[in-house]
Amino acid sequence: MDVSFVGTPPIQDLLDRVAGVSSPEGDPRLKAIVRDLIESIMTVIVRHDIGEDEVWGAVSYLQKSAGEFGLLMPGTGIEHFLDLLMDAKDAEAGRTGGTPRTIEGPLYVENAPLVDNDANLTSDPDDTDTLYMTGRVRGPDGEAVENVILHVWHADSKGFYSHFDPTHEQTPFNNRRRIRLGADGRYAFHSKMPNGYSVPPGGASDTLMKALGRHGNRPAHVHFFVEAPGYRQLTTQINFGDDPFAADDFAFGTREGLLPVPNRQGDTAHIAFDFELQRADEKADETFSTRERLVVA
Structure with a gap:
């Protein structure tokens, strides 16, 4: 899958919703940062063809590593x-x-x-x-x-x-x-x-x-x-x-x-x-x- 997938309308719409772009509430700076951050993660997942098991393995690692951040x-x-x-x-x-x-x-x-x-x-x-x-x-x-x-x-x-x-x-x-x-x-x-x-x-x-x-x-x-x-x-x-x-x-x-x-x-x-x-x-x-x-x- 090409990373251009992240730029497709459904994914871009999802990112807007995740970051609360259409909501008048919240912090505009934080909205922009979160949107860019999540988009970068999605791009890495596509670029390296990271599978579902690997994603949840990373989540498990982060949950267990909280004390060593x-x-x-x-x-x-x-x-x-x-x-x-x-x-x-x-x-x-x-x-x-x-x-x-x-x-x-x-x-x-x-x-x-x-x-x-x-x-x-x-x-x-x-x-x-x-x-x-x-x-x-x-x-x-x-x-x-x-x-x-x-x-x-x-x-x-x-x-x-x-x-x-x-x-x-x-x-x-x-x-x-x-x-x-x-x-x-x-x-x-x-x-x-x-x-x-x-x-x-x-x-x-x-x-x-x-x-x-x-x-x-x-x-x-x-x-x-x-x-x-x-x-x-x-x-x-x-x-x-x-x-x-x-x-x-x-x-x-x-x-x-x-x-x-x-x-x-x-x-x-x-x-x-x-x-x-x-x-x-x-x-x-x-x-x-x-x-x-x-x-x-």
């Missing part, structure tokens, strides 16, 4: 695509410079302890090396950014995040802090070295990766939100440049400029990394996206 978004490249799209919009608007943005991932937790500089992120015993990170937060002209809140979170040496640890052994907010910086924009913290992780074995993400001939591994990395009055909020992360998965991150979080190699000495590792923020054009630029995040009192 946060992993499927980066694993399918959609979260990285959003970063690339925002980069392109910035370029069109003449916005340049700044530390590259990259994916947030699904494992941020709100209300981490707010602490002063030179913070220890790790609350639990962890028999591994100690990571030290230092650097500065600067503006586009090299100025020190004042009143910065640096959000930091990462996994433990097993690759597990507090609040998402399947062993339930970590205390709340282990390896999670919000650090209040001084007027010089300098930051410093230490923690126990994180390890990379794999998607849950046998889960929805693992099933899809194997079907695509891919793996579900991430390199060791550290996540950041950087916020300060007058500057655009930055969502980014560093991947350890010496990790074997740094060049093959299943979540596509690796970006040029975000691959420092830890200076490993004995039982310690040191990373020096500076952040550069862009100035905010409006108040909304300073705020976080409205995606749903885990909230813990």
